[in-house]
Amino acid sequence: MDETSAGAAAAAILDELVGPFYDADGVTGYLGLDGDDLARMVAAEQVIWVPLAGGTPVFPAWQFPDGRWVDERLLTVWQALRRAAEPWTAACWMCAPSADLDDQTAITYLTRGPRDPRRLDTVLARASEDGARWLQ
Numbered sequence: 001m002d003e004t005s006a007g008a009a010a011a012a013i014l015d016e017l018v019g020p021f022y023d024a025d026g027v028t029g030y031l032g033l034d035g036d037d038l039a040r041m042v043a044a045e046q047v048i049w050v051p052l053a054g055g056t057p058v059f060p061a062w063q064f065p066d067g068r069w070v071d072e073r074l075l076t077v078w079q080a081l082r083r084a085a086e087p088w089t090a091a092c093w094m095c096a097p098s099a100d101l102d103d104q105t106a107i108t109y110l111t112r113g114p115r116d117p118r119r120l121d122t123v124l125a126r127a128s129e130d131g132a133r134w135l136q
Contacts, residue, residue, distance in 0.1 A: 018050065018091045021058040031069065046070070048078045048094075050087040060091060062107050073110045073120050077127055084131030093130065100126050 015021070022030065027047070028038050041047040042057055047070055049057040063070045063078075074094070081090035094106045101109040106123045 017095050018060055018088075020061050021050075022061055022064075023058055024056075027059045030064065045079050045082050046075065048074065048091065050091050062095075065111055071111060073123075074107060076120065077106055077110070077123050080124055080127045081131060084134045089134070093127070098126065 024035060024038055027033070028035060031038075033041075038047070042049050047059060048063040049059050051057055063074050065071050077094060078090060081093055085093070097103050097105050101123065104112075106127075110119055110123060
C-alpha cells in the first residue's frame with residue numbers, strides 16, 4: 001500500500017469512528033452563528049472539532065443532541081482531554097468504548113444514561129488519568 005492509499009484508509013477509519021461531521025457552513029446554519037462566532041468557539045474549545053488534512057475544522061454531529069448547542073457534559077470532557085491531546089486523539093478517545101464505562105463510549109455513557117453528575121465525574125477521572133499518561 002502506498003502512502004496516499006494508507007492515508008486515505010486511515011482517514012476512512014477515523015471518519016467511521018468519529019463521524020459523521022458537519023462542515024463550518026453546516027454548523028453556522030444549524031446553530032444560527034456567523035463564521036467569526038464559530039472561529040472564536042473553535043479557538044476557545046467551546047465546540048468539538050477535528051482538522052481535515054488541510055487544517056479545515058469539521059465538527060462531529062454527535063455533540064449536537066436534540067437540536068441544541070454542544071452538550072455541556074461532552075464539552076467538559078473535550079476540554080479536559082484537549083489539555084493533553086490533539087483534537088483527533090481527544091475525539092477518538094470520546095468515541096472508543098471503555099470497560100470503565102460499562103463498555104460504552106464516553107458519549108453514550110453521558111448522554112444515554114441517567115443524568116447523574118457521578119457519571120460525568122467517572123468520565124472526567126478516566127480522561128484525566130489518560131491525559132496524564134499522554135503528557136509523560
